[in-house]
Each structure stands twice: as structure tokens, then as C-alpha cells.
Amino acid sequence: MKGMSIRPILTVPNPALKQISKPVDSVTDEIRTLMDDMLETMYAAPGIGLAAVQVGVPINVIVMDLAKSDDEPAPQYFVNPEILEIVEEMKPYEEGCLSIPDVYDEIDRAERVKLKYLDYDGNEVIEWAEDLYAVCIQHEMDHLKGILFIDYLSRLKRTRAVKKVQKTEKLKAAE
Ligand code: ZN
Numbered sequence: 001m002k003g004m005s006i007r008p009i010l011t012v013p014n015p016a017l018k019q020i021s022k023p024v025d026s027v028t029d030e031i032r033t034l035m036d037d038m039l040e041t042m043y044a045a046p047g048i049g050l051a052a053v054q055v056g057v058p059i060n061v062i063v064m065d066l067a068k069s070d071d072e073p074a075p076q077y078f079v080n081p082e083i084l085e086i087v088e089e090m091k092p093y094e095e096g097c098l099s100i101p102d103v104y105d106e107i108d109r110a111e112r113v114k115l116k117y118l119d120y121d122g123n124e125v126i127e128w129a130e131d132l133y134a135v136c137i138q139h140e141m142d143h144l145k146g147i148l149f150i151d152y153l154s155r156l157k158r159t160r161a162v163k164k165v166q167k168t169e170k171l172k173a174a175e
Helices: 029-044 131-144 155-174
Strands: 049-051 061-065 075-095 105-118 124-130
Touching: 029 049, 029 061, 029 075, 049 131, 061 131, 075 131, 105 131, 124 131
Parallel strands: none
Antiparallel strands: 049 061, 061 075, 075 105, 105 124
């Protein structure tokens, strides 16, 4: 765990968040260092999921930790995640995003998805995700396609969300 560093998280309306991320060739030490940094950055924020593009690296890498605050940390790493199957039963869930701080809204997502990805050691994993895990991985995988959760909201709500973030960032910069 040594040598991890916190990287700045990009916030809306930074156009870099709209980039399409690229697949990773293999899980190298360089990728593992990025994942370590992403996890540290996510814990510090704090948040439960982070895509590499949110720290300005447009590649198909995601970290997550869905453990409750009282429980032991349970980091999860996803390289080149794919959704193999979707159970088309939609459920609303209130989402937030580290790139859109302090904005929350209900989004409909599939309740269950079958995933394929490479883990921290480069091993292929195929498994079903449900509930919060399913919601979070769909949110994070959207980032890899340049999609933010506010893109599912009305134009009015989206504009309001971006303005709110810009205002907060300006206040922070002036401190
Ligand atoms: Zn997000």
C-alpha cells in the first residue's frame, strides 16, 4: 500500500470527462499503480466508485468499494469490464458522482447484470452483480463511454447541476 497518491478528480463541465476510454492491453504494474492511486483518491473523496477517466486517464479501469463504513474495506478492481447479460428489470436508485459533487438524483438502472472483467492480478472474472453493485458498475461503466448520470436527467436539471459545481469550484479556488 506504500507510495499511493491522491490524484485530482476532474469535475463537470471538464470536456475530458466526455472522452471514450480505451481497452487496456494487460494488467501491468503501471496499471496497478494507477488502480492503487485511484482507490486512495476515492477513499479520500470519499466515494464508492471511480473510473480512470475521472482522474484524466481515459482507459477502461474502474475501482469500487461498497463496504459499509463500519466494515473492513473491500476494494474491487475492474479492468476492461463488459456487461454480458442484463436483467431488464429497472429500479430507481439515488446516485451521486465524484465528478459532480453534492448533486444527487434518482436514475433507473437494471437490477442485475452479468459482468466480465480482469481483476487486480489480471485474472478473468465472470459474475453477476445485483443491487448497489449493479447500480455502481453501470454508473462507472457509463464513465468509460463519456456518459455521466446527469445526462439521463432533463436539460434543466443538468444545467443546474453543472452550474452548482462550477459555483462551488469557484468558491474553493478563491479560498
Ligand atoms: Zn461518477
